[in-house]
Amino acid sequence: MAEDALVSEPSGTVQHPRPLWAPWRIEYIRGPKAGSCFLCDKAASDAAADHVVFRGQSCYVLLNDFPYNSGHLLVAPFRHVPDLADLDSRERNELMELMVRSTAVLRRLMAPTGFNLGFNLGEAAGAGLAEHVHGHVVPRWLGDTNFMSVISDARVVPEALDATAEMIRRAWA
Numbered sequence: 001m002a003e004d005a006l007v008s009e010p011s012g013t014v015q016h017p018r019p020l021w022a023p024w025r026i027e028y029i030r031g032p033k034a035g036s037c038f039l040c041d042k043a044a045s046d047a048a049a050d051h052v053v054f055r056g057q058s059c060y061v062l063l064n065d066f067p068y069n070s071g072h073l074l075v076a077p078f079r080h081v082p083d084l085a086d087l088d089s090r091e092r093n094e095l096m097e098l099m100v101r102s103t104a105v106l107r108r109l110m111a112p113t114g115f116n117l118g119f120n121l122g123e124a125a126g127a128g129l130a131e132h133v134h135g136h137v138v139p140r141w142l143g144d145t146n147f148m149s150v151i152s153d154a155r156v157v158p159e160a161l162d163a164t165a166e167m168i169r170r171a172w173a
Contacts, residue, residue, distance in 0.1 A: 039076045039132040051165040054098070054172045058091045061098055061172075063165040066128075068138045071110050071164060073102045076134035083121055083133055095135060102137040105171050112139035 042050040042062055051063035058079070064072040075098045077091045084092065103115050116138040120127040 037080055037129065037132050039074075039129060039134060040080050043076070043078050048165070049162065051161060053165055053168040054101075056094050056098060059094045059098055061102055063161055063168065064136070065161065067161075068116075068136075069140065069144060071106050071112070071139045071168070073106070073137040073168070074134045075099050075102060075137060076132060080132050082131050084119065087133070099135050099137055105168060106137065106139045109167060109171050110139055113142050114140040116140060 042052055043060055045052070051065065052060055053063060053073070054061040059075060059077045061073055061075050064074050075095055077087055077095060079087075079091065081087060084095075087095065099117055103117070106112060106115070117135065119133065119135050121130075121133065123130045
């Protein structure tokens, strides 16, 4: 069966596969970057405005300031390294454990019907910050791609990032 074939949903309905479009992110990707690494800056900050929701031993979790969907989290090591292969086993284990734990927290808070989890390793793979490895945890709902992002180059995120970060912080505890 071809990869672009119809997908049968548990409800018995048939859905066409839908891409996750995020055209509003190109401004961040192509735009000028501050001289420092934003992941390192946020890891060192205690400010609630930096949207850090959990700090582990070697990695931490933060709300993405340029989300694909509401609740889009990033999981990153404190250490500034460009690739998963550069992490030691303790860091790799905690990074994956925090990605799994992030899905559990988001599932409890937001009831998504699925998740996209992944890493963009290197600029050619779409990494907006190729110098500091980080994973994405994106909650998904059936039908969450709508006309706003397709025809108007805009995205509707229904809750302020500060409020979402605080809700996730409380749930993480």
